[in-house]
Amino acid sequence: xLKHTVTLTNPSGLHARPAAVLVATAKAYVAQITLQxxxxxxxxxxxxxxxxxxxxxxxQIDIVIDGSDEVAAADALGTIFGNNLGED
Amino acid sequence: MKxxxxxxxxxxxxxxxxxMNRTSKDPSSPxxxxxxxxxxERSLRTLExxxxxxxxxxxxxxxxxxxxxxxxxxxxxAIAERLATGIPLxxxxxxxxxxxxxxxxxxxxxxxxxxxxxxRDVGQHILAQCESTPPAQLWPATEPRILVSDTLFPSxxxxxxxxxxxxxxxxxGSLTSHVTILARxxxxxxxxAGDIRRWLHDDDVITVDGFHGIVTDEPPRPSVAxxxxxxxAPIVHHMVYTKDGIAIRVEANVGSIKDAQEAxxxxxxxxxxxxxxxxxxxxxxxxxxEQYAMLRAIAQEAPKSHPITVRAADIGGDKPLSYMDLxxxxxxxxxxxxxxxxxxxxxLYLHQLRAVLRVSQEFPIRLMFPMIATIDxxxxxxxxxxxxxVSLNMPSCPxxxxxxxxxxxxxxLAPELARHAQFFSVGTNDLIQYLFAADRSVSALGSYYRPxxxxxVRALRQIFNAATNAAIPVGLCGEMAGxxxxxxxxLALGLREFSVSAPLVPVLKSLITTLAIADCQIxxxxxLEPHSA
Numbered sequence: 001x002l003k004h005t006v007t008l009t010n011p012s013g014l015h016a017r018p019a020a021v022l023v024a025t026a027k028a029y030v031a032q033i034t035l036q037x038x039x040x041x042x043x044x045x046x047x048x049x050x051x052x053x054x055x056x057x058x059x060q061i062d063i064v065i066d067g068s069d070e071v072a073a074a075d076a077l078g079t080i081f082g083n084n085l086g087e088d
Numbered sequence: 089m090k091x092x093x094x095x096x097x098x099x100x101x102x103x104x105x106x107x108m109n110r111t112s113k114d115p116s117s118p119x120x121x122x123x124x125x126x127x128x129e130r131s132l133r134t135l136e137x138x139x140x141x142x143x144x145x146x147x148x149x150x151x152x153x154x155x156x157x158x159x160x161x162x163x164x165x166a167i168a169e170r171l172a173t174g175i176p177l178x179x180x181x182x183x184x185x186x187x188x189x190x191x192x193x194x195x196x197x198x199x200x201x202x203x204x205x206x207x208r209d210v211g212q213h214i215l216a217q218c219e220s221t222p223p224a225q226l227w228p229a230t231e232p233r234i235l236v237s238d239t240l241f242p243s244x245x246x247x248x249x250x251x252x253x254x255x256x257x258x259x260x261g262s263l264t265s266h267v268t269i270l271a272r273x274x275x276x277x278x279x280x281a282g283d284i285r286r287w288l289h290d291d292d293v294i295t296v297d298g299f300h301g302i303v304t305d306e307p308p309r310p311s312v313a314x315x316x317x318x319x320x321a322p323i324v325h326h327m328v329y330t331k332d333g334i335a336i337r338v339e340a341n342v343g344s345i346k347d348a349q350e351a352x353x354x355x356x357x358x359x360x361x362x363x364x365x366x367x368x369x370x371x372x373x374x375x376x377x378e379q380y381a382m383l384r385a386i387a388q389e390a391p392k393s394h395p396i397t398v399r400a401a402d403i404g405g406d407k408p409l410s411y412m413d414l415x416x417x418x419x420x421x422x423x424x425x426x427x428x429x430x431x432x433x434x435x436l437y438l439h440q441l442r443a444v445l446r447v448s449q450e451f452p453i454r455l456m457f458p459m460i461a462t463i464d465x466x467x468x469x470x471x472x473x474x475x476x477x478v479s480l481n482m483p484s485c486p487x488x489x490x491x492x493x494x495x496x497x498x499x500x501l502a503p504e505l506a507r508h509a510q511f512f513s514v515g516t517n518d519l520i521q522y523l524f525a526a527d528r529s530v531s532a533l534g535s536y537y538r539p540x541x542x543x544x545v546r547a548l549r550q551i552f553n554a555a556t557n558a559a560i561p562v563g564l565c566g567e568m569a570g571x572x573x574x575x576x577x578x579l580a581l582g583l584r585e586f587s588v589s590a591p592l593v594p595v596l597k598s599l600i601t602t603l604a605i606a607d608c609q610i611x612x613x614x615x616l617e618p619h620s621a
Contacts, residue, residue: 015199016153016206023156047156048163048188048207054197 001066002074010087013056016047018085023047025080031067033077089294093281095301095350096263097271098591100308101234101255105292108227108237108244122218124168127177131158131214138246146273150206150242150266157210163188178218185211202264209241229253234296236288242266250274255296257303259284263353272591279303299570299589301346321598325355325391328597330579331604338596339394339587341565345382348389350590355597358394360587361513361565362386364401364440372411379443387451395452397513397563397587398444399492400437400469402426402458421518421527426459427469437469441476448487456490456513461497466508490560494518499547502554512555513587516566520544539568540577545615552582563587572599580608580616 010018026033026044033044037059042049044063055061065073080086122130135158139151157163163184170180185207193204226247227235232254237244239260245267256271256278271278277298284303288294295308327335339360340351351359367374367382374382383398390396404414404425412433417423429436444455457469470489477485491498491505494515498505506512516539521528523543526536538544555562563585568574570588575596578586586596609616 012199016203017149020153020156043162046160046162047153048160048192051200051203052191052195054195054200056197 001064002070004063004065004074004078006061006063006081008055008057008059008061008081008085010084011057012087013059014050014053016051018087019047019050021080021086022077023050025076026073028076029065029067029069029073031065031070031073033073034064034066036062036064089287089303089305091279091281091284091287091303093279093301093303094261094263094346095298095589095591096258096261096268096280097256097276097278097298098589098595099255099275099277099298100295101277101298102293102295102308103232103234103254105236105257105288105290105294106227106229106233107288107290108235108240108248109224110226110237110239110244122177124164124171127214127217128159128164130217134217135210135213135243138243142246144250144270144273146266146270147242147246150270151246154206154210154213154243157207158214163210178215181211181214181218185214199264202262205239205241205265209243212241213243234294236284238285240267242270245270250276255279255298257281257284257288257294257296263350299591301350321594323353323355323594324597327357328601330600331602332606334584334605336579336600337563337585338593338600339397339563339585340590340593341587342386342390342590345385345389347590348386351593352389352391354590354593356391356394356590356593359386359390359396360563360585362396362398364399365403367440368401368403368409374439376439376442379440380446383443383447384450387447387453390451393452395454397454397456397490399513400426400455400457401440403436404429421521427457427465427472428459430468430472437472438476438479441473442480445476445480445482445486454488454490454511456492456511458492458515459495460491460493460505461495463501463504463508466491466505470508492565493551494522496523496547499550502551503557506554506558506560509560511561511563512551513563513565514548514551516544516564516568519547519566520568523547539566539571539574540615542615545577545581548578548581549616556582561585570596572596575599576603576608577612577615579603579605580612 008014012018023045035042035044035050035053037053037055040053042053044050063077132155135151135155139148142148142151166184166187167180170183171177189204189207192207193201195201226244229252232252234255234257235253236257240258253276256276258280259282261268261280268278277296279296279298279301281303295304295306327337329335337357339358340356341361342348342351342359343363344366367379387396402425403409408414415424444453447453460466473485473489488510490511490513491509492513492515493499517528520537524536526533552562564578564583565587569586570592572595588596
């Protein structure tokens, strides 16, 4: 099991389009990927779940990745967060 | 009939109503029995088809997000769980959608809360796949019509011919819903106006005024700003600069709390004109505390940290008030209005000025007096202000006080008035009406409303020169300010503070960034210098 903490740097936080980028990436892996924001948790493969976090720009999010391809998944998620989830 | 609602997308259009045909299905109509897997696949495939068929990039993004929702395990687990209790499939879908949408609509972030509409839209889409008969055509227009509906979802707009939609009137929605964003991008005027089912019927001829959020059965008012903006513009929440680097304020004209919310939403750099007449809309003369509360409510909704230019009440004239005995003048526009009522109601301004001064302790405010026709008019208003200051134990006036230049005599007195006032705001609507002796309410005289006329340009020139010599700022808050045909002319004249109806703010900001004032001055040299004309 891997755990990473990221800070949302993209302007709109986890709004529909950046959330869609995150969900599409997460779905490519078999590992369970869970986001923790404050006292809320979300399944990173469910857009409804990710949106309901209501995480704005500047939010700190813990990502817990658990499964056979967790290392590859962590790499991929690290890349998309580094790219501001596709936002300028 | 006149409905007032949210100005969701600018433009004014007259046309015939056609309601959207979303009659809830006959409950006895047959539904297919199909497995959840089949239903899921069919829903995703048809949604994907809608996305691929859409011309609008905004709509494609929305439908992409809806596709992810439509395949979300959270949704299908919820449906399966309910189905297991033995209820019909369609009920299981409705209940699951309602539950998730309800959770979203309670979120603090208004953007996320707005996604409840997307979830309901996805629900409608999935339910439609359960039906064995193809649905009736949603909006069977064969020519341009005004689309009227209680709600309009993004996937609906993918199913109708948007080129035939001349305007949109909805009873539900918000400035941030996808449909209003889409309407703005397609330059379709739109108004969200509450209780419309009572008033609007198929084939009614109505006017949709997306600048002011008005739906009426009267023909469009003659006005310069009726053409839809030449292009859609992004909303920006900062001041913009011309190509040669001059900062221009684009502020909003506001006459209600709803307008103040729109001003903030559309990125206005302040409120350039607060019409306080709506304070007087009740059944009694508003007390100082009532006016204070209304003004404070506006200031709280308005764009923060930007000044609000409050215009002292311009009541009287053509707007009768039940609780006031106003003179029945034969020509109200030339009659007893604004400060001219002080003889009859000596405390008309006192309460309002005290309210303004009190609110100014908390929020940035400027004050201006309308209908100033003589120097004595100004002294009279200044004396009222002094009374208010003394009564509040204020040794000096804490806010800038200016003049709304709208009576032609004030144009000729501008050099003297500029020595007393701390700013000018030009009210071109009344100025044109008085300058050309053309009553604004007479639609047959609409041809006099040509702000490019040399007489008006010369008047504006005199006002700007007087202000420049006295080193005071000038704003312009008439319809002319929002008419993109005159933006370059106004920049050339020296205008740096535009105030327009809120939906026009992004349009104007976007245009200003493409103009260089030096070029504007060259293009308009002849109009600016009447001697050479």
